[in-house]
């Protein structure tokens with residue numbers, strides 16, 4: 001019986017209107033008859049209510065969809081968390097997509113090299129500023145590297161080193177062109193969505209003037225489809241089996257970026273391993289290892305002709321999200337393993353998960369709100385290693401401060417009052433490294449005072465800070481907050497956390513269903 005039919009039956013025998021009728025001059029028999037009628041009406045009404053409740057439960061069950069929104073500032077780890085969901089619940093699709101990350105990993109590597117070259121250039125500029133001072137009148141021979149014999153500047157560059165840097169910069173210059181080609185390939189997916197041969201004509205073209213050079217590439221969800229050809233179709237395959245086990249040889253395509261990378265590999269290694277370069281990086285406090293998309297210790301492996309990104313490579317790859325990207329993990333579409341895991345122990349049958357990954361940069365945040373009243377759970381990521389960093393989009397704003405402001409807005413938002421709230425205090429691995437290198441939290445957050453500068457104390461401090469903000473600002477004092485200290489590039493640890501988040505959301509969903 002449909003809900004509409006129930007609605008009519010209910011209107012025909014409305015018990016309320018009967019009860020509300022005045023019962024003046026009622027005889028005992030009439031009263032008895034009225035009470036019986038009322039009881040009967042109530043029984044019918046209760047039966048209808050129960051039927052409606054059951055139908056609503058069935059409808060909810062039939063939908064079998066849990067919607068989760070990932071929020072947090074740029075580089076907080078939202079897309080990486082999404083990758084972990086995919087790895088856990090749709091591992092076969094993760095494996096199929098892994099080769100598509102290859103150009104992004106190349107781009108990350110090229111960006112790291114560019115960053116080092118920029119830092120050296122700044123160091124050189126600092127050095128050359130010394131030229132403004134008059135040279136010694138007793139310069140023994142013209143052309144002698146006078147500066148080399150001067151007391152070194154704080155960066156300690158000599159003319160010989162300058163010459164060496166100039167030579168390595170020249171050797172690495174093809175990477176700038178490669179960066180343009182990779183940006184063109186990644187930024188313009190529409191253009192490459194046609195025939196596979198199209199790749200050979202335009203995908204690796206150079207953008208005029210290198211307009212995107214140095215800027216971070218930001219993409220919506222379409223790039224994986226556009227880069228389907230990177231999954232191995234344009235390389236020679238040897239052997240059989242699944243995509244992850246197939247051996248490919250990227251060098252068979254003369255236009256593949258692998259060639260430039262291979263030609264530059266030795267110079268990239270020389271640059272990265274050079275002690276003087278390391279010294280300059282140290283003095284400039286450029287901790288490359290902590291930057292997103294760090295592959296400088298893996299150059300040989302990455303430029304191999306048969307390179308396929310590993311799980312860790314994909315998790316480390318940095319690609320800024322644009323807009324909102326929706327991902328559905330469904331038991332049937334996402335692979336059987338995913339389906340089984342999702343439905344395990346829930347008592348709810350199989351469940352589809354709809355996860356919204358959004359861009360976290362300030363100019364991306366306006367698109368978040370329309371999703372607030374459509375999700376059951378929200379995972380907010382705050383990278384607690386970022387206390388000594390500023391936002392890329394606004395270098396006057398400290399990242400930790402930005403995270404806390406965002407958190408305040410989220411926890412006080414009325415639209416989210418009934419949403420399950422999960423907080424990932426993320427990048428704990430980087431926090432640990434920072435603390436080990438002697439960086440003090442109190443230098444950047446004076447409110448931390450003289451508390452111990454160790455990971456446990458700082459972790460506890462941030463947990464209680466974020467929890468206190470929730471407690472004082474929440475529009476729903478009943479709402480529970482689940483806080484986890486995370487490093488979402490750590491697959492094993494994140495799997496446990498995701499499982500506990502899943503259990504929590506499903507239990508809550510079951511509770512709500514029972515309450516209906």
Ligand SMILES: Nc1nc2c(ncn2[C@@H]2O[C@H](COP(=O)(O)OP(=O)(O)OP(=O)(O)O)[C@@H](O)[C@H]2O)c(=O)[nH]1
Nearest residue numbers: 074075076077078079080292316321360427487488
């Ligand atoms: N070491 C470390 N790196 C992390 C962690 N979480 C994320 N990353 C890296 O940080 C970078 C940024 O992560 P993303 O997941 O792309 O950040 P996002 O929040 O999606 O950023 P937007 O898309 O710009 O909003 C990536 O290179 C990740 O590999 C972590 O816990 N530890």
Ligand SMILES: [Mg+2]
Nearest residue numbers: 078079320321
């Ligand atoms: Mg992202």
